[in-house]
Amino acid sequence: MSSPQNVLEIKDLHARVAQTDANAEPIDILKGVNLTVRSGETHAIMGPNGSGKSTLSYAIAGHPKYEVTSGSITLNGEDVLEMSVDERARAGLFLAMQYPVEVPGVSMSNFLRTAATATRGEAPKLRHWVKEVKEAMNELDIDPAFGERSVNEGFSGGEKKRHEILQLGLLKPQIAILDETDSGLDVDALRVVSEGVNQYREREHGGVLLITHYTRILRYIKPEHVHVFVGGRIVESGGPELADELEANGYERFTAAAATADTQGA
Numbered sequence: 033m034s035s036p037q038n039v040l041e042i043k044d045l046h047a048r049v050a051q052t053d054a055n056a057e058p059i060d061i062l063k064g065v066n067l068t069v070r071s072g073e074t075h076a077i078m079g080p081n082g083s084g085k086s087t088l089s090y091a092i093a094g095h096p097k098y099e100v101t102s103g104s105i106t107l108n109g110e111d112v113l114e115m116s117v118d119e120r121a122r123a124g125l126f127l128a129m130q131y132p133v134e135v136p137g138v139s140m141s142n143f144l145r146t147a148a149t150a151t152r153g154e155a156p157k158l159r160h161w162v163k164e165v166k167e168a169m170n171e172l173d174i175d176p177a178f179g180e181r182s183v184n185e186g187f188s189g190g191e192k193k194r195h196e197i198l199q200l201g202l203l204k205p206q207i208a209i210l211d212e213t214d215s216g217l218d219v220d221a222l223r224v225v226s227e228g229v230n231q232y233r234e235r236e237h238g239g240v241l242l243i244t245h246y247t248r249i250l251r252y253i254k255p256e257h258v259h260v261f262v263g264g265r266i267v268e269s270g271g272p273e274l275a276d277e278l279e280a281n282g283y284e285r286f287t288a289a290a291a292t293a294d295t296q297g298a
């Protein structure tokens with residue numbers, strides 16, 4: 033199958049987050065992120081907690097609390113920052129959030145069909161759709177009874193993550209951003225979820241931005257590119273060997289260097 037070549041390009045991105053207290057100044061989090069993700073490529077962004085990884089994913093997805101102050105994000109040359117959240121989804125961007133939201137009163141099956149209708153531009157034919165969802169649920173070991181439950185309500189951490197990957201398989205985006213998809217999963221769930229991501233890569237030839245704190249998931253999903261993310265920017269990029277180094281030595285070499293750079297810059 034030949035797929036079009038899609039490119040997500042992030043250039044010198046700076047962003048800040050609004051604080052809960054509306055009178056407080058927003059905090060600068062992203063400090064110059066440069067990253068290009070193409071169809072068929074898998075990039076892992078790895079960094080300590082609080083380094084701004086989720087902020088990057090929200091900035092790409094268009095979360096209203098995260099304000100881009102400078103730099104650019106484009107998808108196939110189109111200005112993503114000019115697009116509404118829906119337009120970004122329709123353009124082929126997908127975000128699996130670190131903390132998926134619960135939507136009481138909306139069943140999973142309704143939610144999925146509405147999302148598929150929005151991204152595909154027309155409602156999927158009901159008979160095909162039922163079959164499609166059933167197969168996708170089966171592959172992810174999701175009990176079909178889940179279709180009738182409210183979106184993520186009362187789901188365990190692992191069930192929420194499976195639901196995110198179910199959406200990925202059904203919505204078939206061009207570029208998928210997976211924020212800590214491994215957190216809270218036991219080994220069996222991790223294997224199932226990783227298999228879902230790998231199928232998406234093979235079938236859709238999609239680009240994947242895998243955001244993670246731990247190297248564990250990289251045993252199942254193999255990235256060609258690994259980026260170390262500290263203090264709101266990528267401080268080093270390399271291949272899988274960089275993840276091996278992080279597994280062995282942790283982030284200290286990078287956090288220490290970033291702290292020194294900050295002091296010198298001040």
Ligand SMILES: Nc1ncnc2c1ncn2[C@@H]1O[C@H](COP(=O)(O)OP(=O)(O)O)[C@@H](O)[C@H]1O
Pocket residue numbers: 049050051052059061079080081082083084085086087088097
């Ligand atoms: N809504 C928010 N209000 C205040 N501070 C925030 C908010 N979101 C993120 N931050 C702060 O921004 C920094 C980066 O957060 P985040 O992007 O979640 O990092 P990561 O995903 O790498 O753990 C942290 O110091 C966090 O406390």
Ligand SMILES: [Mg+2]
Pocket residue numbers: 085086087130211212
């Ligand atoms: Mg995070």
